[in-house]
Amino acid sequence: MSARFTFTRPARLAAIAPYLWMLLFFLVPFGFVLKISLSQTAIAQPPYVPVFDLTQGLSAINGLAELSLDNFRLLVSDNLYVLSYLRSLAVAAVSTSILLVIGYPLAYAMARLPRRWQALAMMLVIIPFWTSFLIRIYAWINILQHDGVLNKFLLVLHLVSAPVVWLSTDSAMYLGIVYSYLPFMILPLYASLAKMDPALLEAAEDLGASRTRAFWLVTFPLSLPGIAAGTLLCFIPIVGEFVIPDLLAGSNSLMIGQTLWLEFFTNKDWPVASAAAVALLLLLVVPLALYDRLQRRRLEQAR
Amino acid sequence: MVEELSQAKPQGDAEGIPLLRIDAVVKKFGAVHAVDRLSLDIRAGEFFALLGPSGCGKTTLLRMLAGFETPDQGRILLDGKDIAPVLPHQRPVNMMFQNYALFPHLSVRENIAFGLKRIGMSRAEINHRLAEMVSLVKLDGLENRKPDQLSGGQKQRVALARSLARRPRVLLLDEPLAALDKKLRESTQLELMEVQRRLGMTFIIVTHDQEEAMTVADRIGVMDAGRLEQVATPRQLYESPRSRWVAEFIGDVNIFEGQAQSGEAGRLTISTREAGTIVVTRPSEPISKNMVCVAIRPEKIKLSRRGPASDALNINAMNRIEGTVIEMNYLGGVTSYKIKLDSGAVLRSSMTNTARIEIDAYHANQRVVAWFTPDDCVVLEQ
Numbered sequence A: 001m002s003a004r005f006t007f008t009r010p011a012r013l014a015a016i017a018p019y020l021w022m023l024l025f026f027l028v029p030f031g032f033v034l035k036i037s038l039s040q041t042a043i044a045q046p047p048y049v050p051v052f053d054l055t056q057g058l059s060a061i062n063g064l065a066e067l068s069l070d071n072f073r074l075l076v077s078d079n080l081y082v083l084s085y086l087r088s089l090a091v092a093a094v095s096t097s098i099l100l101v102i103g104y105p106l107a108y109a110m111a112r113l114p115r116r117w118q119a120l121a122m123m124l125v126i127i128p129f130w131t132s133f134l135i136r137i138y139a140w141i142n143i144l145q146h147d148g149v150l151n152k153f154l155l156v157l158h159l160v161s162a163p164v165v166w167l168s169t170d171s172a173m174y175l176g177i178v179y180s181y182l183p184f185m186i187l188p189l190y191a192s193l194a195k196m197d198p199a200l201l202e203a204a205e206d207l208g209a210s211r212t213r214a215f216w217l218v219t220f221p222l223s224l225p226g227i228a229a230g231t232l233l234c235f236i237p238i239v240g241e242f243v244i245p246d247l248l249a250g251s252n253s254l255m256i257g258q259t260l261w262l263e264f265f266t267n268k269d270w271p272v273a274s275a276a277a278v279a280l281l282l283l284l285v286v287p288l289a290l291y292d293r294l295q296r297r298r299l300e301q302a303r
Numbered sequence B: 001m002v003e004e005l006s007q008a009k010p011q012g013d014a015e016g017i018p019l020l021r022i023d024a025v026v027k028k029f030g031a032v033h034a035v036d037r038l039s040l041d042i043r044a045g046e047f048f049a050l051l052g053p054s055g056c057g058k059t060t061l062l063r064m065l066a067g068f069e070t071p072d073q074g075r076i077l078l079d080g081k082d083i084a085p086v087l088p089h090q091r092p093v094n095m096m097f098q099n100y101a102l103f104p105h106l107s108v109r110e111n112i113a114f115g116l117k118r119i120g121m122s123r124a125e126i127n128h129r130l131a132e133m134v135s136l137v138k139l140d141g142l143e144n145r146k147p148d149q150l151s152g153g154q155k156q157r158v159a160l161a162r163s164l165a166r167r168p169r170v171l172l173l174d175e176p177l178a179a180l181d182k183k184l185r186e187s188t189q190l191e192l193m194e195v196q197r198r199l200g201m202t203f204i205i206v207t208h209d210q211e212e213a214m215t216v217a218d219r220i221g222v223m224d225a226g227r228l229e230q231v232a233t234p235r236q237l238y239e240s241p242r243s244r245w246v247a248e249f250i251g252d253v254n255i256f257e258g259q260a261q262s263g264e265a266g267r268l269t270i271s272t273r274e275a276g277t278i279v280v281t282r283p284s285e286p287i288s289k290n291m292v293c294v295a296i297r298p299e300k301i302k303l304s305r306r307g308p309a310s311d312a313l314n315i316n317a318m319n320r321i322e323g324t325v326i327e328m329n330y331l332g333g334v335t336s337y338k339i340k341l342d343s344g345a346v347l348r349s350s351m352t353n354t355a356r357i358e359i360d361a362y363h364a365n366q367r368v369v370a371w372f373t374p375d376d377c378v379v380l381e382q
Helices: A009-037 A054-066 A070-077 A079-112 A115-130 A133-144 A149-156 A170-194 A198-206 A211-222 A224-239 A243-248 A256-266 A270-302 B002-006 B058-066 B108-118 B123-136 B152-164 B182-199 B210-216 B234-239 B244-249
Strands: B020-029 B032-042 B047-051 B073-078 B093-096 B170-174 B202-207 B219-224 B227-232 B254-262 B267-272 B276-281 B291-296 B302-304 B319-330 B334-341 B346-352 B367-372 B377-381
Touching: A009 A270, A070 A079, A070 A270, A079 A115, A079 A170, A079 A224, A079 A256, A079 A270, A115 A170, A133 A149, A133 A170, A133 A243, A170 A224, A170 A243, A198 A211, A198 B093, A211 A224, A224 A270, A243 A256, A256 A270, B020 B058, B032 B058, B032 B073, B032 B227, B047 B058, B047 B210, B058 B093, B058 B170, B058 B202, B093 B152, B108 B123, B108 B152, B123 B152, B152 B170, B152 B182, B182 B202, B182 B210, B202 B210, B210 B234, B219 B234, B219 B244, B227 B234, B227 B244, B244 B254, B244 B291, B244 B377, B267 B291, B276 B319, B276 B377, B302 B346, B319 B346
Parallel strands: B047 B202, B047 B219, B093 B170, B170 B202
Antiparallel strands: B020 B032, B020 B073, B219 B227, B254 B267, B254 B291, B267 B276, B291 B377, B302 B367, B319 B334, B319 B367, B334 B346
16 A cells, blocks of 8 residues: 655655754764774864865765775774673663563553552652752762762661672672663553553453463563564664763773763774764664664555 | 244353353442443353443443452453452453554554464465454455555454454453444444354453344343443333333333322223323333323324224224324334323324325324333332
C-alpha cells in the first residue's frame, strides 16, 4: 500500500523543517568531524592539516588524495580505544539492565495508580530535571565522599566501623547513571503501560490465567515497544556518557567519552578524537537501525 | 391465550435446583448501592437478559458473576455451591467483554486458544476445538489475522468464539453488540440465539437496548437502581408490566391516573380526570389502593371516524374517547398519531399500515374516536 500525499505550500514547508534542522545541526557538523577524522595531526591552530578545503574551489578535489584512514587504523590497532569502546558498551548494558529492573516496576505501579494520582507521580519523576544535571551529580559526590552524608549516617548507626570508600568506584558511577537516566526509562514504559486496556487483564483472568500468568502473557508482551524505547533512550547516551564516569568513577579504566575528551583537550589530537567520535556514531547506528526495522515490521503488521 | 402457550420456551428443569442462584446480593461502591439485595434464579439452558438504564447495576451484577467484584452481602450459588471464594480464573464461567478485549498481540487463532491452553488441553484437542469454534462463528480463513486487521463484526465473532471455547457453564455477555451498527446488530442477535440454541448453553446478556433483550432472551430481568423491577418473558414484560416504571421503561405507553371503583363482573371502573371513565378487566391480583393508573399501549388504541360500527361486533369496545389528531408520523410499517383529548391530555395511538394505499389514514385536525377494550388496559398501582 503506497499512500501519496500532496501537501499545500505551507504544509510542505512544515514537512521540510525537520530535515532542514537535521541538515544544519547534525549533518553539517558531522561532515566537519568526518573531515577532521581523515586528516593528520599538526602543531598548528587548529591542530590538524587542513584537507579537502572547500574554500579553494575546484582544486579541493585534488585534496581528496590527501585524505587518510590512518586515524581509523590507529583506533583498531591501539587497544586503548578498543578497550574503552568495550567498557562503554558494557557499562551501558549493565546500567540499562539495572534501569529496566528498577524502572519497570515503578512504571507499572504508576500506571496502576488512580488517574488523579498518576499526574502527581509523573511530576515526581520529572521534578529532578528542574535542577541542573551537573549540580545533582556534585550532590552525589557530596553524599558519597569520605566524610559525606552516607558515611556519617552509616557510622552513627554503627553499621560500619570506619568510613567506606564510595566515591571513585564503579558502584558510584552506576549509581549516578541509574539515578540520572531513570526518568528516561520510566516515561516510555509508563506510556506503553498506561494506555493498555485493563479489560485485557480481566479477559486473561477470565480465560483461566492467574494474575502472574496474565502479566507475562498479556502485559509484558504489550509493553515491549515501551521497553525497546526506554532501553534505546538510555543505552545510547550512556555509551557516550562523559560527565558521570569522569566525576564518580575511578580513573583506572575509561569510557569512550572520557578517551575522546583526553584526545581532544589533553593530547590535542583532533583527528584521532574525531575518528573515535565517528566510530562511536557508527557503532550506535546499528542498534537504532535494528529498532527502526522492528518498528516498521510492527506497523506493517498492523495494517 | 393461544399466543401465551406458543410463547412457552424449551427450558431446563424449572422445579430442580437452578443452575445459578443469586441470593440477596448487595454490592456497595461508597455509599451507593450498585446492587441492592437482589435475588434471582437462572435455569440451565436459559438465555437471560439483564435490562436497565445505564448505572442501574446490571454490569456490576455480571462482574460479580465473573468474579471481578465480590458481593458485600449475599451469596451466589452455581450448581448449589457458593462461588464467592473461587477466583475469576478458576470459575467455570466466561465473559464476553463490551469492547471485546481481544489480545492485540495475538492472532485470531491464539486469541481463541488462549483459554484452552490454560486448562492444559493437548495440541490435538486444541486444534479440534479451534476448528469447531472457527466454523461456529464463521471466521474461516481469518485465523492468522491480528485483531487490528478485523472489522467490528469479525472482532465480535472472535470475542464470542474465545469466550465459548472453554465451554463455560454460563456465558456472560456484557453489551456484546453495542459497538455494531443497527443492521449488523440485528443479524448478530439472531446468530447469538442460534449459537446458544445449538450449544444448549446458558447465556446471561447485559444490555440497555430493550429490543435486543426482547429479541434474544427467554426471560428478561428489568433492573433499576440496583433492584430487579420485574423478571418475566418479553411478552409478559410488555403486556403485563408489574409497575408503572416498567410500563414506561419498556416501549411506549399511555398512562392515566384515576380512582378505581368496582364495576360489573370481572371489571373495574376507573374514573380519570384526563380520559373520563375507563372500564378495565379486573387484575388477577387484588388492588390495595384506590388511586391507580391505567396503562394502555399505543397500538391497542384504535382510531375510527365515528366509533366502532356496531356494538354487536365490538362488544368489548366500551372505552371510547373523542379527540382531535394533532400530529401524525408515518414510520413505514406503522403510523403513529397524537390525539388531543377534550381534557387537554394527549393520547398516543399507532396503527399498522396494512394497506399500501392511503385509505384509512387520518390527518391533522381531524376529529376521531379512539377506542380500546377493557382487556387492552393494565391497572397498576402508583
